Amino acid sequence: MKRVRLTIAYDGTNYCGWQIQPNGITIQEVLENCLEDLTGKKTPIMGASRTDTGVHALGNVAVFDTDMRMPGEKFSFALNQRLPEDIRIQKSEEVPLDFHPRYRESEKTYEYKILNRQFPIPTQRLYTHFTYVPLDIEKMREAGKYLVGEHDFKSFCGAGAQVKTTVRKIQEICISREDSLITIKIRGKGFLYNMVRIIAGSLMEIGQGMYPPEHMKEILEAKDRQAAGPTAPARGLTLVGIQYLEEKPIEAEGEKVTWA
């Protein structure tokens, strides 16, 4: 028996998020079906991040256990042959049997993309949130500074979440603009339900001039979801990657992969 870790990219447009549920098709379900087809056995997958309906990923992480003799790094090729075009394994590798994608300490990086111009660009519509209201990214950057560090992010926690504590730590918020595309990059050790999208919604209100940058401090202090801005739409959000901390590199078996 061995444990295999997958790094997975997907276009979330046509999925009801990561986690298996009765209302529609999910990433986890499609992956488990392909894995059953490959291994000949029901093989449950445990994901690191249960992304919401419509949210995209460049590097979500999941593990499964198998007694197949195929080397860990070969699963990427075998699964990609079976997966639909909007899900692609980026990497597969054997990890220790006690590696747990959710309880192991990690940093996640998200990007929220906003297309800010007079009219939408059709080829970007699926992966950005569009707004024609001009956004002042200097104000957004100033507001973002209040969120960096360890805080009680209760105001940024979506309804229905059951968590012991709403204290989280944001390592970095970086806001950049390239032509009409604004990217909010957020890196942190853990996120509450809808936290990145509520932060994005709050930053946009400040960028529009509805509130001054200092309003972000008031939102934090209120510890009340009503104080924050709206949850920004899912299509703008991408889980860029998950970095597991204090991890020893795992030696690849067999054929060397020549790609970085």
Added chain:
Amino acid sequence: MKRVRLTIAYDGTNYCGWQIQPNGITIQEVLENCLEDLTGKKTPIMGASRTDTGVHALGNVAVFDTDMRMPGEKFSFALNQRLPEDIRIQKSEEVPLDFHPRYRESEKTYEYKILNRQFPIPTQRLYTHFTYVPLDIEKMREAGKYLVGEHDFKSFCGAGAQVKTTVRKIQEICISREDSLITIKIRGKGFLYNMVRIIAGSLMEIGQGMYPPEHMKEILEAKDRQAAGPTAPARGLTLVGIQYLEEKPIEAEGEKVTWA
């Protein structure tokens, strides 16, 4: 009666190209239907570039004539309210009645995008051509130099084209790489049927090392479609824009548009 010029962006994924045809829905058809809905009359549209099935545009150009009293620059808003999400007017403006989008001298800019890495990225699949065979862009740049200038591009002309001459002039070919995304940008005064995609297919063969860069000169000299590489897939191609030469700026009537 006035003539209105539209600058149009679209995601070509779900269309059988620009021009109306019996086999499937086209950009022109959808635009004409929206225009009929708006004006109450059948209003034919004449496009500058009849892009193929699956090809995208950021700035294709088309004109129509109307006796509606709406100012030219307002048609963008009125049409965008009626259009599906994958077609968006970027600009509308009144032009002289003798302005013809196809016969007026112009330069077109195309981009062909190639995703060159081990595995595809799902969120880029619709707008790039994927290949895992490593491409050497220095060799592609060297090969591209043979194409710049006025040449007989007969070897780069798709079958079925009816043209008086296959001599065309390429102003510029610029090949760049950003991470795993290679962009071939081509600017010229006119293009033959499938010319950009056949150039992209030929450049990729040279980038893979199948032929040396000088092979591009031999392809040109052969004046034979068989000498060139394959037609690269449509999804990688975007018509970026059309610049009409010696054009006097047209004063916008009514409300000033504040966006650049």
